[in-house]
Amino acid sequence: MAAAALSRLRKGRQLAITLVESEAIGTVGVGEATIPPFVDFQRLLEIDEAEMLAAVQGSFKLGIQFVNWGKIGDSYIHPFGNYGYEIGGLSFHHVWHHFQTLGDKRPIQVFNAETMAAFFGRFAKTDALKRDDLPPINYAYHLNATAYAAYLRKYAEARGVVRVEGKVADVALDGESGFVRSITMVGGKVIGGQFFVDCSGFRGLLIEQALHTGYEDWSKWLPCNRAVALPCKRDDGSPPPPFTRATAHKAGWQWQVPLQHRNGNGHVYCDAFMDADEATDILLANIAGKPTADPNHLRFVAGRRNKFWNRNVVAIGLAGGFMEPLESTSIHLINTAITKLISLISLDGVTQAQEDAFNRLTTREYTRIRDFLILHYNTTTRDDSEFWNYCRTMSVPDSLTEKVELFRSNGQIFREEDELFTETSWAAVMMGQGITMQGHNAMAETLDPAETKRELDEIEKSVRFLVQAMPNHADYLARYCPAPMG
DSSP states (O other): OHHHHHGGGGTTSOOOOEEEEOTTTOOOOOOOBOOTHHHHHHHHTTOOHHHHHHHTTOEEEOEEEEESSSSTTOEEEEESSOSSOOBTTBOHHHHHHHHHHTTOOOOGGGGOHHHHHHHTTBOOOGGGGOBTTBOOOOOEEEOOHHHHHHHHHHHHHHTTOEEEESOEEEEEEOTTTOOEEEEEETTSOEEEOSOEEEOOGGGOTTTTTTTOOOEEEOTTTSOOOEEEEOOEEOTTOOOOOSSEEEEEETTEEEEEEEOSSEEEEEEEEOTTTOOHHHHHHHHHTTOSSOBSSOOEEEEOOOEEESOSEETTEEEOGGGTEEOOGGGSOHHHHHHHHHHHHHHHOOTTOOOHHHHHHHHHHHHHHHHHHHHHHHHHHHTOOOOSSHHHHHHHHSOOOHHHHHHHHHHHHHOOOOOOTTOSSOHHHHHHHHHHTTOOOOOOOGGGGGSOHHHHHHHHHHHHHHHHHHHHHSOBHHHHHHHHOOOOOO
16 A cells, blocks of 8 residues: 555656565455545545456445444444534534434434445445435445455556565664665665665564564553454355444454455454464354355554654554554554655655654544544443453543543533544444433524424435435445456
């Protein structure tokens, strides 16, 4: 992703970009679900969406279904689009809650097109159906991450990026500035550069092993530190649902990412409460078909580097930090890091202001995503295992405690600056986890009841119209971006 995006800087410039990677190491290849800003990344690269999705076995995603999180048997969807829209300057969930107190029995989900389309297995890019009272459908993708990496490699090479195959044996630093001066490959080839992007994964080859940047450990709040990934055929003949599923188990959770002809599966867990064999057995017992590869075991520590940009190195992806893929933010954080880098980078050297801005913005982004992930664990009522007892009773950051208490008292959700997750995101997860609004913004009670009810009715009718007009997700894929079997 970094090489593809940076290749656009070469247009009209004498700029050399070298991509160093090893087939022997490969990609992690388990982060197969994305969120809507990733669609904008494809537009930035001017990638043909249908062509890309066909190449990576891609399907569409309207949100994430969470199963067994608040308590065993619970299920809810965190949708990509908003519940309704503002009425009288008020966020929709305040108006909805007020009408609940007046006897309206409709669940908030019926006012969200993405949730209802996901529930009925439908999808369409609804620009042609767009109505004035609802925005178009918000969506992202499920994709084969390994195939997507190969797709972007070709994209980057076609735009002048030079790829070097092999492993890095050594890193040379400038004695005066401490900047990375060059890397030496196994076999002796030396590659010099003025600026380096470290995408070496958990190892942090440049950012940590060479520059000793340090790491902030968040495992006390996000205790899962292992995963086992396993793709499988979809033997039951079911169509791919247009959403990711995250099912909580006794010491972690399982993802299911539906591609066109197979599922990506994985089990994220904490090794203090479960060993690898048990985690693998649980995964194998809960997949939809025959495995197509051996289990891939991963180890990680949730957290982030103390700096993401250090001297002339920027760490992107797992080299910069890791938060488990519960809300599909891993690829998103790669995306936003690249976007910030493109905005800040200059081709005539590195300044302290650039480094400081990148680190400040990225640290804030990681912290807010961290709190949102902790929310899923801490607000459970599950007490069926030691793991969930720990999560339910652990101390959490004050920033999260405040957010939950404000919502519980009167439904207030304050988004800070350019925070990733919307009011609907916070409301969907908090209500889905069982947090009940005890009140709402008092201004909702000043709205004209008859007029507001007509507006609610129109929103529900519009959602129903949109969803009924959509084809099944599988039919849409077959027409728009069919991928070959295999």
